[in-house]
Amino acid sequence: MEIITLSHGSGGKATNKLIDNLFYKYFNNEFLLQKNDSSVLPVINGKIAMSTDSFVINPIFFEGGDIGKLAVCGTINDICMSGAKPLYISVGFIIEEGLPISELEKVVQSIAKTANEAGVEIVTGDTKVVEKGSCDKIYINTTGIGIIEKNRAYLGGDKVKNGDKIIISGTLGDHGMCIMNKRENLGFKTSIKSDCCLLNKLIEDILSASNNVKVLRDPTRGGLATTLNEIIEHSNISMEIAEEFIPVKPEVDAMCEILGLDPLFIANEGKVVVIVDKNDADNVLNIMRQNPVGKDSVLLGEAINDGKNKLYLKTKIGGRRIINMPEGEILVRIC
Amino acid sequence: MEIITLSHGSGGKATNKLIDNLFYKYFNNEFLLQKNDSSVLPVINGKIAMSTDSFVINPIFFEGGDIGKLAVCGTINDICMSGAKPLYISVGFIIEEGLPISELEKVVQSIAKTANEAGVEIVTGDTKVVEKGSCDKIYINTTGIGIIEKNRAYLGGDKVKNGDKIIISGTLGDHGMCIMNKRENLGFKTSIKSDCCLLNKLIEDILSASNNVKVLRDPTRGGLATTLNEIIEHSNISMEIAEEFIPVKPEVDAMCEILGLDPLFIANEGKVVVIVDKNDADNVLNIMRQNPVGKDSVLLGEAINDGKNKLYLKTKIGGRRIINMPEGEILVRIC
Numbered sequence: 001m002e003i004i005t006l007s008h009g010s011g012g013k014a015t016n017k018l019i020d021n022l023f024y025k026y027f028n029n030e031f032l033l034q035k036n037d038s039s040v041l042p043v044i045n046g047k048i049a050m051s052t053d054s055f056v057i058n059p060i061f062f063e064g065g066d067i068g069k070l071a072v073c074g075t076i077n078d079i080c081m082s083g084a085k086p087l088y089i090s091v092g093f094i095i096e097e098g099l100p101i102s103e104l105e106k107v108v109q110s111i112a113k114t115a116n117e118a119g120v121e122i123v124t125g126d127t128k129v130v131e132k133g134s135c136d137k138i139y140i141n142t143t144g145i146g147i148i149e150k151n152r153a154y155l156g157g158d159k160v161k162n163g164d165k166i167i168i169s170g171t172l173g174d175h176g177m178c179i180m181n182k183r184e185n186l187g188f189k190t191s192i193k194s195d196c197c198l199l200n201k202l203i204e205d206i207l208s209a210s211n212n213v214k215v216l217r218d219p220t221r222g223g224l225a226t227t228l229n230e231i232i233e234h235s236n237i238s239m240e241i242a243e244e245f246i247p248v249k250p251e252v253d254a255m256c257e258i259l260g261l262d263p264l265f266i267a268n269e270g271k272v273v274v275i276v277d278k279n280d281a282d283n284v285l286n287i288m289r290q291n292p293v294g295k296d297s298v299l300l301g302e303a304i305n306d307g308k309n310k311l312y313l314k315t316k317i318g319g320r321r322i323i324n325m326p327e328g329e330i331l332v333r334i335c
Numbered sequence: 336m337e338i339i340t341l342s343h344g345s346g347g348k349a350t351n352k353l354i355d356n357l358f359y360k361y362f363n364n365e366f367l368l369q370k371n372d373s374s375v376l377p378v379i380n381g382k383i384a385m386s387t388d389s390f391v392i393n394p395i396f397f398e399g400g401d402i403g404k405l406a407v408c409g410t411i412n413d414i415c416m417s418g419a420k421p422l423y424i425s426v427g428f429i430i431e432e433g434l435p436i437s438e439l440e441k442v443v444q445s446i447a448k449t450a451n452e453a454g455v456e457i458v459t460g461d462t463k464v465v466e467k468g469s470c471d472k473i474y475i476n477t478t479g480i481g482i483i484e485k486n487r488a489y490l491g492g493d494k495v496k497n498g499d500k501i502i503i504s505g506t507l508g509d510h511g512m513c514i515m516n517k518r519e520n521l522g523f524k525t526s527i528k529s530d531c532c533l534l535n536k537l538i539e540d541i542l543s544a545s546n547n548v549k550v551l552r553d554p555t556r557g558g559l560a561t562t563l564n565e566i567i568e569h570s571n572i573s574m575e576i577a578e579e580f581i582p583v584k585p586e587v588d589a590m591c592e593i594l595g596l597d598p599l600f601i602a603n604e605g606k607v608v609v610i611v612d613k614n615d616a617d618n619v620l621n622i623m624r625q626n627p628v629g630k631d632s633v634l635l636g637e638a639i640n641d642g643k644n645k646l647y648l649k650t651k652i653g654g655r656r657i658i659n660m661p662e663g664e665i666l667v668r669i670c
Binding site: 005006007009010011012013014015016034035036037038039040041042043044045046047048049050051052053054055056077078079081082084088090091092093094123124125126128129130131133134135136139141143144145146148154155156157217218220221222226230234265267324325326327328329330331332333335 | 340349375391419471
């Protein structure tokens with residue numbers, strides 16, 4: 001079995017061989033093949049969106065994806081959240097000595113496939129190798145840039161107004177529970193699959209259909225509750241969501257129940273929260289449901305100007321409680 | 336002593352507190368403070384240069400710098416090497432549980448100071464925390480973008496022609512030997528200091544003075560021998576450099592001698608190789624020597640069209656040998 005050795009990270013012959021035989025095999029475009037210290041890209045005729053994320057997920061292969069797919073989806077989705085069209089990404093690998101090259105190849109294939117699906121090019125990269133025990137298999141950073149097309153309005157928490165509607169594009173907690181189940185050998189014999197996917201087409205559908213979207217955010221680490229609390233902090237407004245409408249798959253719900261976890265705090269990797277003017281909410285919801293990755297979209301609640309800047313959950317039994325940002329660790333290394 | 340815990344990477348309250356109290360304290364600009372999934376930047380009126388690098392150096396503090404300074408210099412220098420003016424960088428942290436927050440703060444201060452010196456803004460970031468033993472203190476990815484101003488010619492290995500001159504901006508091996516000495520407790524009681532520094536002003540000086548520069552490259556991992564071999568591969572030409580002109584500090588030379596290492600293969604973090612048309616070489620050399628980080632610049636040799644695509648070293652005793660790209664590990668985790 002061929003494995004990654006420290007010499008693959010030395011910058012010398014082995015590094016160059018790895019780049020030529022593996023990276024250039026799957027990442028193949030005129031920009032990367034400039035082979036310079038930085039890549040020269042064409043003029044971008046518009047404002048630029050930029051986002052970065054490092055991925056340290058454990059395990060690196062899971063139901064519905066792997067660290068490569070996740071690393072591309074994560075950064076592309078973040079770029080889309082500002083209303084931008086993603087164009088280019090960089091990929092930086094930190095690899096643990098001893099990783100089988102076949103595993104690295106699977107990850108690289110997955111990165112290439114996902115980038116291709118999203119229509120973005122991998123234009124620059126970096127490879128570091130650390131001694132056995134100085135990282136856990138592989139960590140990947142992706143950084144992306146995209147263009148905000150000229151007619152696109154600015155999206156941001158500060159645009160949220162009283163009465164704006166809150167939509168979520170599907171079920172909560174799938175990614176976090178999939179990773180927990182696999183990593184901790186919890187033995188839940190369920191088919192929980194990560195929702196890890198590209199949201200670029202869904203976002204394009206939404207923004208083409210509506211000029212009244214205020215915020216787009218993907219509720220990843222910390223889940224929907226954290227994302228809504230962050231928007232609240234930024235917007236100076238309260239929000240209320242209804243427990244009865246929160247979409248959770250039965251197997252995710254059951255696993256959360258047993259572990260004492262709340263799906264509101266569990267990470268998603270293929271969902272978007274849309275905050276939209278109340279008069280355009282039905283239109284946006286309809287559009288979202290027509291896209292395969294938005295087919296389970298639901299209206300969860302609305303923004304309320306009560307001067308308290310809190311997230312409220314209207315419970316199934318008619319109560320109302322405040323949902324704060326989570327404290328403590330929740331789940332680690334789920335992305 | 337306050338330390339980093341897994342909850343700092345959970346995405347919840349502790350993550351947000353770290354971002355507010357530490358990162359926003361030192362990284363403070365309108366783009367980062369948009370606080371969205373991606374940051375929206377102004378239109379860039381020109382071609383864009385993009386580069387990424389992950390830094391896993393051990394130790395994280397050393398004579399002449401630290402991982403923060405290195406992470407900013409590394410990416411900014413790479414952007415400059417395509418003739419671009421660096422504008423924006425992202426910073427992605429992977430932090431080991433247990434790192435003292437005071438050490439993180441020192442690194443963050445250093446990042447802010449170096450970015451400020453270079454005139455670039457840190458526009459987006461990410462923080463991951465992994466369990467103790469799953470990384471070594473801290474790894475940092477920086478990815479940067481810059482603008483190639485309109486009158487700037489394309490730089491690249493494919494432009495090198497017979498007779499072009501090869502200049503190096505100063506002494507070789509300082510960074511690699513400084514790290515080795517510190518990490519391995521080699522006990523060399525020397526004052527070897529890393530050359531880690533920003534090259535943006537030196538590059539600006541060179542490109543403002545000459546339209547005849549063919550290639551700019553910084554000889555980092557793998558040293559000058561690797562960099563020249565890479566350019567040779569790209570340019571389909573041979574190069575000859577003279578041993579007698581290779582600048583090496585006496586203490587670096589002594590340490591290399593004892594360890595059986597060749598300064599030609601040792602990493603630099605504040606040097607640039609300039610390949611320039613022979614008729615403009617003296618002009619460029621003069622300009623470089625007027626800049627503090629280029630004061631020890633020397634002309635090392637030239638490109639030779641002998642159809643063999645080799646790097647030759649003209650030895651002090653009048654011989655000539657081929658210098659190949661290094662095999663094996665050389666030095667690990669020096670950047």
